[in-house]
Amino acid sequence: MTMKDHTSQSEINDEMRAIEAEARARVDDGGAPELHPRRNYPPYRSSILRHPTHELVRVDPEEVELFSPAFGHTDVNVLESDLTIQHRGEPLGERMTVSGRVLDGEGRPVRRQLIEIWQANAGGRYVHKRDQHPAPLDPNFTGVGRVITGENGEYSFTTIKPGPYPWRNHLNAWRPAHIHFSLFGTAFTQRLITQMYFPGDPLFALDPIYQSITDPAARARLVGTYDHDLSVPEWSLGYNWDIVLTGPKATWMESEEAHD
Amino acid sequence: MTEPKPTEFIQTPSQTVGPFYGFALPYERGPELVPGRHPHAIRLHGTVTDGAGDPVPDAILELWQADETGAISREQGALDRDGFTFTGFGRAAVDQAGHFTFTTVKPGSVGGGAPYIVVTVFARGLIHHLFTRAYFPEDAEAHRRDAVLGAVPPARRATLVCVADGHPGGTPSYRFDVRLQGADETVFLDFDA
Numbered sequence: 001m002t003m004k005d006h007t008s009q010s011e012i013n014d015e016m017r018a019i020e021a022e023a024r025a026r027v028d029d030g031g032a033p034e035l036h037p038r039r040n041y042p043p044y045r046s047s048i049l050r051h052p053t054h055e056l057v058r059v060d061p062e063e064v065e066l067f068s069p070a071f072g073h074t075d076v077n078v079l080e081s082d083l084t085i086q087h088r089g090e091p092l093g094e095r096m097t098v099s100g101r102v103l104d105g106e107g108r109p110v111r112r113q114l115i116e117i118w119q120a121n122a123g124g125r126y127v128h129k130r131d132q133h134p135a136p137l138d139p140n141f142t143g144v145g146r147v148i149t150g151e152n153g154e155y156s157f158t159t160i161k162p163g164p165y166p167w168r169n170h171l172n173a174w175r176p177a178h179i180h181f182s183l184f185g186t187a188f189t190q191r192l193i194t195q196m197y198f199p200g201d202p203l204f205a206l207d208p209i210y211q212s213i214t215d216p217a218a219r220a221r222l223v224g225t226y227d228h229d230l231s232v233p234e235w236s237l238g239y240n241w242d243i244v245l246t247g248p249k250a251t252w253m254e255s256e257e258a259h260d
Numbered sequence: 261m262t263e264p265k266p267t268e269f270i271q272t273p274s275q276t277v278g279p280f281y282g283f284a285l286p287y288e289r290g291p292e293l294v295p296g297r298h299p300h301a302i303r304l305h306g307t308v309t310d311g312a313g314d315p316v317p318d319a320i321l322e323l324w325q326a327d328e329t330g331a332i333s334r335e336q337g338a339l340d341r342d343g344f345t346f347t348g349f350g351r352a353a354v355d356q357a358g359h360f361t362f363t364t365v366k367p368g369s370v371g372g373g374a375p376y377i378v379v380t381v382f383a384r385g386l387i388h389h390l391f392t393r394a395y396f397p398e399d400a401e402a403h404r405r406d407a408v409l410g411a412v413p414p415a416r417r418a419t420l421v422c423v424a425d426g427h428p429g430g431t432p433s434y435r436f437d438v439r440l441q442g443a444d445e446t447v448f449l450d451f452d453a
């Protein structure tokens with residue numbers, strides 16, 4: 001288990017600001033903004049011993065990597081996209097929907113692929129035996145959902161808004177509310193696990209996992225948008241979040257619209 | 261001809277799988293790409309360790325591979341385990357000692373190349389997953405012609421090759437340890453996709 005770290009939030013903030021300033025200076029010098037988080041991000045203490053120190057070896061994907069598992073409706077029951085109906089009663093919390101599209105790097109829909117989500121309950125507690133947060137479990141909420149994307153890459157989940165929760169990265173560390181997302185593309189190289197956040201969270205600036213993405217525009221891509229048109233009167237609040245997988249190289253060979 | 265890439269479709273950043281995937285990502289018989297009783301079953305197992313050499317008890321790995329003939333499955337239902345269909349995909353969480361075990365078959369050669377299994381590693385503390393490949397020690401001849409192994413500095417190539425470690429219960433066993441950091445750090449791949 002994680003050791004308790006007594007570093008203060010303000011020390012962590014200083015570390016995060018120094019890294020961001022250095023990243024910004026690189027962009028100002030003509031470098032490309034970093035699209036992904038840094039694997040080596042010391043303010044997130046657990047990354048220190050868990051990132052490779054060698055540069056990744058750049059290679060061309062071969063046929064195996066250019067395909068991906070074929071998921072189908074035998075894998076997922078349609079009811080699994082509604083996390084609020086998995087038990088006898090209604091879960092506590094703000095009922096919400098999150099919906100959007102999964103696209104590749106050329107904006108083409110990622111069809112019939114698997115999305116898995118998991119999250120804490122409204123009190124910030126996971127149904128996981130190692131979660132020590134003294135917030136109550138909700139007998140009516142597990143916090144796991146799955147869906148297969150539609151013909152336009154679309155997906156939708158019904159759930160409750162997860163609560164923020166404490167963790168032991170440093171003293172008084174709190175994760176902003178988030179939903180974990182796991183996605184597959186048409187090529188295995190497009191595999192992605194990430195987290196969706198909620199607009200305006202006061203914990204963004206304090207969270208080393210969110211801040212491990214050094215480019216502010218890239219970080220903002222993880223924040224869903226509140227869309228009043230997706231809210232259902234007297235029922236649920238609607239969020240939109242589109243996800244773009246890497247590409248396009250990975251999708252050329254399967255593309256029906258291949259141009260040569 | 262390739263069209264210019266529209267700038268508005270910029271990839272969504274990765275985030276760590278975190279510590280609490282255990283009730284969500286593992287699924288029934290996920291580590292068994294084939295049942296253990298399959299006549300050509302092999303065991304692929306190993307330990308995930310960190311830069312201090314300590315086991316990582318909260319990692320989860322995925323395999324993706326061709327079948328025994330070198331064909332890539334297009335069967336729908338990649339999470340299904342009907343006992344007969346080979347879908348080429350598997351997922352295993354490590355145990356408290358950082359150890360994972362898959363049951364699968366050795367893939368055939370795809371397009372004449374050296375057989376390999378794509379291994380993807382996720383873990384708490386790992387903010388962006390890592391891809392690697394597990395090759396087989398008996399294919400040394402084919403490894404000399406392999407483009408990916410050729411791109412790896414010779415001193416590090418062995419990290420991509422499984423070690424044959426016996427036949428427990430009659431099943432050929434291969435060990436593929438994943439060292440996230442350190443002297444024998446596993447080679448991780450960037451597919452430049």
Ligand SMILES: [Fe+2]
Nearest residue numbers: 178180278280
């Ligand atoms: Fe989480």
